[in-house]
Amino acid sequence: MPINLRFPGFGRGNSRGSHVLLMATLLLFQWPVISLQAAITVTDDDDRQVTLERPARRIVSLAPYLSELLFAAGAGHAVVGVSEYSDYPGAAASVSRIGGGTGLDLEAILALQPDLVVAWQSGNPGNQVERLRSLGLTVFLSEPRHLQDVPDTLLRLGRLAGTEPVARVAADRFSDRYRQLEKRYAQPPAVSVFYQIWEQPLMTLNGAHLFSDVVRLCGGRNVFAGLPALAPQVGIEAILAADPEVIVIAVDDLDSPQLAAWQRWPSLSAVQNGHVYAIARERLVRHTPRILEGAGELCVILEGVRKK
Numbered sequence: 001m002p003i004n005l006r007f008p009g010f011g012r013g014n015s016r017g018s019h020v021l022l023m024a025t026l027l028l029f030q031w032p033v034i035s036l037q038a039a040i041t042v043t044d045d046d047d048r049q050v051t052l053e054r055p056a057r058r059i060v061s062l063a064p065y066l067s068e069l070l071f072a073a074g075a076g077h078a079v080v081g082v083s084e085y086s087d088y089p090g091a092a093a094s095v096s097r098i099g100g101g102t103g104l105d106l107e108a109i110l111a112l113q114p115d116l117v118v119a120w121q122s123g124n125p126g127n128q129v130e131r132l133r134s135l136g137l138t139v140f141l142s143e144p145r146h147l148q149d150v151p152d153t154l155l156r157l158g159r160l161a162g163t164e165p166v167a168r169v170a171a172d173r174f175s176d177r178y179r180q181l182e183k184r185y186a187q188p189p190a191v192s193v194f195y196q197i198w199e200q201p202l203m204t205l206n207g208a209h210l211f212s213d214v215v216r217l218c219g220g221r222n223v224f225a226g227l228p229a230l231a232p233q234v235g236i237e238a239i240l241a242a243d244p245e246v247i248v249i250a251v252d253d254l255d256s257p258q259l260a261a262w263q264r265w266p267s268l269s270a271v272q273n274g275h276v277y278a279i280a281r282e283r284l285v286r287h288t289p290r291i292l293e294g295a296g297e298l299c300v301i302l303e304g305v306r307k308k
Contacts, residue, residue, distance in 0.1 A: 042156045045143040046121060052138060055162025056116035060098060060109055062129075063120035065286040066142060067092045069150075070118065072289055073158040074166025081112045088282070088290070104128045110135065116160055118142060122230065144287040147213045147295075151175050153287070174289050181217055181292065185299040190221040191306055194244035194270070197285065199258055201233045210287055218299035219306065220246070236265070243269050246305055248298065250281040273308070277301055 041051045060081035061067040067086035070079050076091055084100035086092045096112065099105040106128060109117065114137060119129045121143035133139050140160065144153055151171035158167020193215050197203050205211045207225030215222045223242040224234060247270040249258050262268070262276045270276055283294030 040160060040162075042140070042159050044139075044141045044156075045149075045153075046141040048141065050116075050138060050140045050160065052116065052160060056114075056160050058112065058114045059116045059118065059161065060112055060114040061086065061118050062098070062104060062124045063118075063142075064088075064282075065288050066118045066120060067095075068286065068288040068290070069153055070157055070161070072167075072170045073154045073161065074163030074170075075157060075161035078161055080114065081109060088288075106131060106135075109137075116140060118157065142287075144210060145208055145213075147178060147210065147217065147291070148175075149210075150287055150289065150291065154289075170289060174292065177292050178217070181295060181299055185218045185303060186216065187219050189306065190219060191246055191302045192223050192242070192244045193220045193246045193248060193302070194223050194239055194242065195248050195250070195284075196258070197231065197250045197281070199261070202236065202239070203231055203233050205231055205285070209285075210291070211284055214284060214291065214295045214298060217295055218302045220298070220302045240265065240268065245269050245273070245275060246301065247271070247276045248284075248301075249276070249278045250284060251278045252281055273305075275301075275305055 039051065039053065040055065041049055044050050056075070057078050058080045059070060059075060059078045061070055061079060062083050064083060064086045067079065067082040068088050070076060071089050071092060076089070079092070079095055081098040082092055082095045084097055086095065096108070098108045098112070102125070104124065109132065117132055117137050118140045119142065121141045129139060129141070140156075142153055144150060151174045154167045154171045154174070155164070158164045195204050195211060195215075197205060204224045205222070206227045206229060207222060209230055212222045212225050223244050224232065224238075227234075247262060247268070251258065259276055259278055262271050265271055279294055279297055283290060284298065
């Protein structure tokens with residue numbers, strides 16, 4: 001049924017009045033839609049609701065992997081501050097630095113006037129993150145523990161930045177590649193793996209870290225998955241007892257002498273059979289789409305060992 005809006009003084013002969021009435025009516029009907037579209041709310045990994053009145057235009061990232069995720073989600077143009085070691089993509093290297101995981105420069109962050117701060121729950125000092133909140137900044141806390149958290153985080157960051165179409169393409173690409181690797185490599189028998197993330201002291205990652213998801217995806221088993229700490233220190237005696245079939249070393253330089261250092265332990269199965277490998281650190285521990293590149297390397301290694 002057509003709606004007939006008639007008010008005294010605004011008849012057919014009063015064109016100006018009709019025009020004013022028309023504009024007022026349009027604004028009346030559009031206003032609720034505009035207000036609904038402006039509010040953006042997502043839930044972060046600390047189960048807190050993060051709400052913005054409009055897409056973020058000034059974003060500060062407090063971890064290298066979050067900087068990389070923001071660029072992958074199409075929000076690189078809005079990133080005004082990043083943490084140390086935010087070196088990928090290349091554009092991130094030219095963004096202002098605001099400190100690192102062990103200490104943030106709160107004054108530098110405030111000076112950038114961000115409308116969104118993305119923080120790493122287990123990697124940034126909790127008291128400093130809470131201080132940013134108390135100063136009125138909106139904080140999104142991230143703590144991905146599984147590979148499928150990567151596309152999910154991409155989508156949430158894209159939502160906050162108003163770049164959902166780009167984020168969805170990146171998320172779908174990640175999920176497609178994940179399924180390809182899973183179909184090809186995630187099969188028994190599992191190959192036992194020790195992952196060395198640090199040499200002195202010897203440190204590894206437990207089953208709660210994203211790395212263990214990578215190992216499972218490739219048909220492997222993290223020999224120290226059961227340790228309670230996320231990044232535990234281990235002794236050589238424990239490694240000898242676990243006797244992994246493969247040792248993978250996280251390195252910043254693929255020519256690292258750490259490979260040769262393992263020859264001191266010839267009784268280890270991995271050393272006896274020549275299964276000690278180096279993979280660039282950021283390709284297996286950064287919670288970003290590039291982790292599947294490192295996973296692809298690891299999967300090829302474990303498949304070769306399995307066939308032998």
